[in-house]
Amino acid sequence: MSLAIRKNFNEEENIWSIELAGEVDIYTAGQLKEAFIKIIEEKKESIRIDAEKLEYIDSTGLGVLIGALKRLRQDNKNIIIFNIKPSIKKLLNITGLDKIFVIEG
Amino acid sequence: MSKISDKINLSIPNKPEYVGVIRLTVTAIANRMGFDIEKIEDIKVAVAEACTNAITHGKNETDNFNVEFSIDEEKLTISVCDNGKGCGINSIKNPDLTLLNEGGLGVFIIKSLMDDVNINSDLGKGTTITMTKFLGDDLQ
Numbered sequence: 001m002s003l004a005i006r007k008n009f010n011e012e013e014n015i016w017s018i019e020l021a022g023e024v025d026i027y028t029a030g031q032l033k034e035a036f037i038k039i040i041e042e043k044k045e046s047i048r049i050d051a052e053k054l055e056y057i058d059s060t061g062l063g064v065l066i067g068a069l070k071r072l073r074q075d076n077k078n079i080i081i082f083n084i085k086p087s088i089k090k091l092l093n094i095t096g097l098d099k100i101f102v103i104e105g
Numbered sequence: 106m107s108k109i110s111d112k113i114n115l116s117i118p119n120k121p122e123y124v125g126v127i128r129l130t131v132t133a134i135a136n137r138m139g140f141d142i143e144k145i146e147d148i149k150v151a152v153a154e155a156c157t158n159a160i161t162h163g164k165n166e167t168d169n170f171n172v173e174f175s176i177d178e179e180k181l182t183i184s185v186c187d188n189g190k191g192c193g194i195n196s197i198k199n200p201d202l203t204l205l206n207e208g209g210l211g212v213f214i215i216k217s218l219m220d221d222v223n224i225n226s227d228l229g230k231g232t233t234i235t236m237t238k239f240l241g242d243d244l245q
Contacts, residue, residue, distance in 0.1 A: 001125030025128075026157045027121040056128070058153050059210035087146035094217045095210055 003028035004053075005035045015046045021053035024061030032061060036068040044075050052083035062097060069100065078102050110177035117156070117170055119163040119187075124156045127172060131183065134174055138181055139240060147218040148238050152183055154211040155234040159187035162232065179240055180220075186233040 006019040016039055024032055039047070047068065069079045082104035084092070092098040115130065117123050128149045135145045152172070159170040168188060175182040212234075216222045219236040226232040 001122070023125065025121075025124050025153055026160060027124060056149070058150050058157070059214055060157060062210060087143070087150075090143075090146075091150065091214070094214065 001025075001027065003031055005032065007035065007039055009039075009043060009045075010048075015048050016043070017048050017050070019050045019053065023056040024054070024064070025056065025058055026060045029060035029064050033064045033067065036064065040068065040071055044072065044077060046072065046077040046080065048080045048082070050083055051081050051085070051088065054085065054088065057088055057091070059095075062091070062095065065101065066097075080104055108177055110175040110182070113174040113176070115172045115174075117172060119160045119166050119168050119170060121157075121160060124153050124160070127156050128153055131174070134176065135181060135238075138176060140181070140238070144238055144240075148181065148183070151215045151218045151236055151238075152185070154215050155183070155185035155236065158211050158232070158234070159185055163187045180237050181240075182235060182237045184233060184235045186231065188231040 002022050003024055004021040006021075008017045009015075010017050018035075018039075020032075022028070036047075065079060072078060078101075080102040081092075084103065084105075089098070089103075092101070092103065113134065115127070117127060131148055131152045132145055135148050140148065156170070156172065163170055170185065170187040173184040173186070175184070212224065215234065215236055220239050221237040223235040224232065225235075
């Protein structure tokens with residue numbers, strides 16, 4: 001029922017590296033939104049999310065990701081997500097978001 | 106002769122921190138009923154979406170919304186009922202997924218993940234979302 005966000009800017013690849021651990025729902029989505037706002041303000045570069053420890057996400061979290069992507073797309077940047085658990089992949093598939101975010105692996 | 110289902114009733118405050126609690130509760134119930142992992146994940150998300158809607162549209166934080174679980178041999182039915190503003194049933198349209206709206210996905214997700222979904226809403230009187238998942242023994 002909690003969310004941990006680790007972020008690191010990769011200077012070599014000029015990309016944000018984010019690791020999400022735990023759950024994103026109505027309770028923690030605000031925290032994720034704040035984190036995205038801050039990093040996009042700091043450097044508007046693509047964001048690569050390691051979702052290996054992301055146990056749960058629903059439309060509240062998906063909405064935050066969509067919001068972040070909209071801002072990034074203004075500058076032709078992307079959101080890439082990898083190491084996604086099967087249940088979350090299914091959700092991205094149902095909502096068509098697997099074609100909106102770059103899904104790796 | 107119809108069988109009467111077991112009913113579990115929860116009254117939950119309109120507060121975001123409790124949605125995780127409901128997810129754990131429905132996981133325990135579905136697990137006990139013998140649902141497989143994939144179906145349990147579906148049910149978790151669907152119920153959380155309904156609870157999120159109840160909290161978002163509910164009147165205030167000091168109110169409660171209701172979750173009722175109906176358990177029988179072949180299916181689990183969950184009813185989430187709030188006392189919020191309600192909405193005209195016709196106003197819940199299927200979202201245009203290409204438009205990338207940040208909201209509005211909840212009901213669509215519930216309908217995609219659950220086998221049967223019913224939404225009853227009256228303006229000013231609140232909304233009840235009833236959803237069912239069948240155990241469905243997959244014969245191989």
